[in-house]
Amino acid sequence: MKLKPVLAGLALALGLAGVAAAADKTKVGFIFVGPIGDGGWTHEHNVARLAVEEKFGDAVETIYQESVPEGADAERVLTQMALSGADLIFSTSFGFMDPTMNVAAKFPDVKFEHATGYKRADNVGTYSARFYEGRAIQGLIAGRMTQTNVVGYIASFPIPEVIRGINSAFIHARKANPDVQFKVIWAYTWFDPAKEADAAAALIEQGADVILQHTDSTAPQAAAEKAGNVITFGQASDMIEYAPRPRVSSIIDNWTPYYIDRVQAVMDGTWTSDDTWHGIREGMVKIGEITDAVPADVKQAALALKDSIASGDYHPFTGPLNKQDGTPWLTEGETADDGTLLGMNFFVEGLAAEIPQ
Numbered sequence: 001m002k003l004k005p006v007l008a009g010l011a012l013a014l015g016l017a018g019v020a021a022a023a024d025k026t027k028v029g030f031i032f033v034g035p036i037g038d039g040g041w042t043h044e045h046n047v048a049r050l051a052v053e054e055k056f057g058d059a060v061e062t063i064y065q066e067s068v069p070e071g072a073d074a075e076r077v078l079t080q081m082a083l084s085g086a087d088l089i090f091s092t093s094f095g096f097m098d099p100t101m102n103v104a105a106k107f108p109d110v111k112f113e114h115a116t117g118y119k120r121a122d123n124v125g126t127y128s129a130r131f132y133e134g135r136a137i138q139g140l141i142a143g144r145m146t147q148t149n150v151v152g153y154i155a156s157f158p159i160p161e162v163i164r165g166i167n168s169a170f171i172h173a174r175k176a177n178p179d180v181q182f183k184v185i186w187a188y189t190w191f192d193p194a195k196e197a198d199a200a201a202a203l204i205e206q207g208a209d210v211i212l213q214h215t216d217s218t219a220p221q222a223a224a225e226k227a228g229n230v231i232t233f234g235q236a237s238d239m240i241e242y243a244p245r246p247r248v249s250s251i252i253d254n255w256t257p258y259y260i261d262r263v264q265a266v267m268d269g270t271w272t273s274d275d276t277w278h279g280i281r282e283g284m285v286k287i288g289e290i291t292d293a294v295p296a297d298v299k300q301a302a303l304a305l306k307d308s309i310a311s312g313d314y315h316p317f318t319g320p321l322n323k324q325d326g327t328p329w330l331t332e333g334e335t336a337d338d339g340t341l342l343g344m345n346f347f348v349e350g351l352a353a354e355i356p357q
Contacts, residue, residue: 030064036064068096075102113126128276129279131253132341133168142231147209154214156214162214216235235250
C-alpha cells in the first residue's frame, strides 16, 4: 500500500480546506488613537471589538493597531490593513478622517467606518454618539454640587464635538446654578496623562471643585482624588475605580451594538454607506451609576433629565439661547438643528472661555 501519496493528498486537502476557511472569514480592522488600556475612549472601542469576536466566533477575525497618531501614520496603518485583506475597517478618531478617505479611494472593495467625522463615500460610512446629551446631565450635577461656583473643563481640541459638550454642560450647570462659571483648559491631546493631570491641577488651583473632561485618561480623576474636595465624571468609560468619589457618574460610550450590526451587514452583503448619530434613547450613550456622593434630590433631578432626553420630550439645546457675543441664536422653545450642532464653532452666552482659532 502506498501511504505517502495518500498522506500527501490528505495534507494537501487539509491545507486547501484551511485556506478556504480563512478566506470565508470576515476580517475586521480597528485603528485606535490611544492605547487600549487608556481607561476611556479607546478602551470602550476595544471592548466593542472583543464583543464582535465573541458574537461571531470563528466567522470573524479582528485586527487592530493602537496609539496611531492622526496624520500620515494613520494612512500607512489603514493601507496595511486594507492590503492584509480586511473587509471592514473602523477608524476611531476625528483626525483619521482624511487618511480614511484617501485610503478608501484606493481600495473601493473595502468598507470603512469613520467615527465622529463628516466625510463619506460609497465605501465610507460615518458614526458618532450624541455625547452632548450626557454632558447635560453632568452639567446639572456639577451646577448643583459645586461649592465654589467654579467648574473646570479639560478640553482636547477645538472641534464641534468638544465645543458642543462644553456648551451643553454649561447650559445645564447654569440652569441649576445661575452663579456657576466655567474655566476651560485646552490640552490639545486626546490622551496624555501628564498633560491631563497638570490641567486638572491648574483648574483646582483656580478654585474649581468640579472637573469635567473631554480627554481619555483617568489622570484627572487621580488629581481630584489627591485634592480631596473635588468631584469628577468618567469620560467615555465608567472609570468606576474612582467611585463613589471623586467620580460621581460618567458618560459611557456603548459601541458594541453598532459594531456588531455593521459587521453583520458586511457578512450579509447588505452594508451601505450611512451616517449614524445616536444618543441616550438608542443606548449608544449611557450614564454611569450616580453614586451616593450625590445628594438624593440632585440624583433624582439628573435621572429625570436623562429620562426626558431619552423620551424625546426635551432637547439639551432648547431656547432661549444666545451666542457668546449676545446675538440671538434660539428663541423660546426652539431647538437646535443637527446641522448647526454638527458644525458648532461658538460658545453660548455666559461662557467666558475662548475657542482657539
